[in-house]
Amino acid sequence: MAKIKLPAPPSNPLVSPKRPGKKYGPSGPLEHAEEGAVSAVGWIDERTSLSGGLRWMMFRKVPKGTNWFYTLGSSTMFAFLSQAVTGVFLAMYYDPSATRAYQSIQFINNEVFLGEFVHAMHRWGSSVMVILIFLHMGRTFFFGAYKYPRELNWVIGVALLVMTMTMSFSGYLLPFDQRSYWATIVGVNINGTGPLVGPYLSEFLRAGPYFGATTLSRFYAIHMLLVPGAIAALMGFHLYLVAKLGTTAPPWIRAKAPEALREEKIPGDS
Amino acid sequence: MAERKEPKSKYTLDRQTPGAFEGETVTRRRVMVVAGQAAGGVAAAAFVLPALGFAMGPIFEKQDQPWQSVGKVDEFTDESYVPRTITLVEGIGDAGKSTVYIRKYNPDLDTEPRDEYNSYIAISTLCMHLGCPVRFTAAAQRFICPCHGGVYDIVGKVNGGPPVRPLDRFYTRLVNNAVLIGPRFSVNSELRRFSPRDPGEPLDGVGQYLYPSRPSMRKIQGT
Numbered sequence: 001m002a003k004i005k006l007p008a009p010p011s012n013p014l015v016s017p018k019r020p021g022k023k024y025g026p027s028g029p030l031e032h033a034e035e036g037a038v039s040a041v042g043w044i045d046e047r048t049s050l051s052g053g054l055r056w057m058m059f060r061k062v063p064k065g066t067n068w069f070y071t072l073g074s075s076t077m078f079a080f081l082s083q084a085v086t087g088v089f090l091a092m093y094y095d096p097s098a099t100r101a102y103q104s105i106q107f108i109n110n111e112v113f114l115g116e117f118v119h120a121m122h123r124w125g126s127s128v129m130v131i132l133i134f135l136h137m138g139r140t141f142f143f144g145a146y147k148y149p150r151e152l153n154w155v156i157g158v159a160l161l162v163m164t165m166t167m168s169f170s171g172y173l174l175p176f177d178q179r180s181y182w183a184t185i186v187g188v189n190i191n192g193t194g195p196l197v198g199p200y201l202s203e204f205l206r207a208g209p210y211f212g213a214t215t216l217s218r219f220y221a222i223h224m225l226l227v228p229g230a231i232a233a234l235m236g237f238h239l240y241l242v243a244k245l246g247t248t249a250p251p252w253i254r255a256k257a258p259e260a261l262r263e264e265k266i267p268g269d270s
Numbered sequence: 271m272a273e274r275k276e277p278k279s280k281y282t283l284d285r286q287t288p289g290a291f292e293g294e295t296v297t298r299r300r301v302m303v304v305a306g307q308a309a310g311g312v313a314a315a316a317f318v319l320p321a322l323g324f325a326m327g328p329i330f331e332k333q334d335q336p337w338q339s340v341g342k343v344d345e346f347t348d349e350s351y352v353p354r355t356i357t358l359v360e361g362i363g364d365a366g367k368s369t370v371y372i373r374k375y376n377p378d379l380d381t382e383p384r385d386e387y388n389s390y391i392a393i394s395t396l397c398m399h400l401g402c403p404v405r406f407t408a409a410a411q412r413f414i415c416p417c418h419g420g421v422y423d424i425v426g427k428v429n430g431g432p433p434v435r436p437l438d439r440f441y442t443r444l445v446n447n448a449v450l451i452g453p454r455f456s457v458n459s460e461l462r463r464f465s466p467r468d469p470g471e472p473l474d475g476v477g478q479y480l481y482p483s484r485p486s487m488r489k490i491q492g493t
Contacts, residue, residue, distance in 0.1 A: 098362035098366070099361075181365065185400075186400040186401055186417065190400060192468035192469070192470055192481075193471060195480040196481075198481065199471065199481050200484065204325070204326065208328045208331070208486055209333050209486045210358045211365060212362065213359060213360075213366075214328070
């Protein structure tokens with residue numbers, strides 16, 4: 001016979017045991033609601049062990065001297081999230097066809113409740129994201145936070161910067177007014193000036209030799225599916241490396257030697 | 271000298287791999303790993319390759335450029351240009367239209383040899399810097415681009431600014447007293463015909479090789 005002793009099941013699963021440090025179990029609707037929320041979170045955590053990962057991500061040790069400049073990365077991420085959410089809702093009204101795109105933007109701006117506001121958030125938010133990403137890059141550079149062992153994170157950050165620029169370029173066409181149209185013609189032709197591959201690259205972007213029927217939908221697919229998915233994935237990896245490697249102290253913080261070592265005199269040192 | 275390490279036998283039996291067979295060189299685990307990865311690769315290629323081909327397809331597809339009438343012969347002179355709107359891409363409204371400047375061949379201006387495709391000269395309005403629309407300014411007898419200051423003379427050769435080659439042209443043809451506009455072609459600074467290139471791609475010297483023509487649009491054979 002097996003000698004394993006299984007713990008006895010709780011006598012009544014509907015009655016919560018009292019919490020440690022409390023005299024009684026939950027009483028009153030508020031405490032019961034709290035108990036319900038706690039047990040729901042507990043149910044998920046028992047099956048996923050997510051809390052460990054979350055604690056690892058959120059409660060990290062940060063070096064002395066950490067300041068507001070260290071929030072530029074998460075600011076960029078929130079700018080991206082804002083772009084993602086407003087973009088999803090703009091997509092509900094937007095029509096990526098060369099003959100109806102402009103009207104659908106007019107409809108969003110003039111008819112839809114809060115349409116102009118959400119459109120403006122997306123439009124101005126794109127500039128905010130580009131500004132923040134450069135500030136974040138500058139912070140990383142001037143604080144020397146790109147050095148070993150964080151070089152790979154710098155490289156990923158540069159890829160994210162390029163993809164953000166791709167988003168700006170592809171999104172610029174979508175309102176399909178005169179400015180969008182000619183700016184995209186010029187932008188695609190700039191791509192075409194690369195030797196050997198340039199002509200094929202511009203043709204790929206236009207889906208043909210001329211700005212055609214599928215150019216707009218191609219830009220739309222790049223703008224809302226291809227690049228944002230890649231940005232989200234790389235951003236996740238970027239964050240993982242930040243949590244794994246930790247952040248750097250600002251360059252003006254000197255490392256303090258432990259007390260015992262400071263007392264020690266180096267031979268030959270006066 | 272240190273003793274050299276005995277090289278490992280290629281037979282799993284000699285390496286004392288558990289469950290080894292006589293004469294076996296590759297473990298079954300290894301076969302399963304490689305087969306599993308190969309199956310995954312085949313499955314991924316089965317959707318990635320068609321999707322890539324789908325996205326790249328238009329690069330290799332020949333674009334149809336039908337001849338379209340732009341007016342009767344007596345609507346054009348050999349002195350100055352007359353603007354006409356043509357359709358480059360069907361079905362997308364204004365975005366598929368473009369302006370073309372047309373005049374009669376003028377032996378005093380035009381140096382290129384006459385043939386069946388240039389009794390009327392049709393100049394594209396695509397600026398050869400980066401593709402903004404140029405306008406013919408009659409007072410200056412020049413094509414002027416509003417974007418970055420490209421200036422071309424009356425036959426479309428570069429006078430100043432950033433453009434890298436003369437303005438593109440269209441083949442023209444006469445049918446029943448009507449002027450027809452056909453495919454576009456590019457020219458170098460001597461107005462020699464080339465398969466159409468995008469703006470910003472020079473055609474003089476090494477440029478014609480650095481910026482190859484594409485299968486989607488070619489000039490008419492033998493012109």
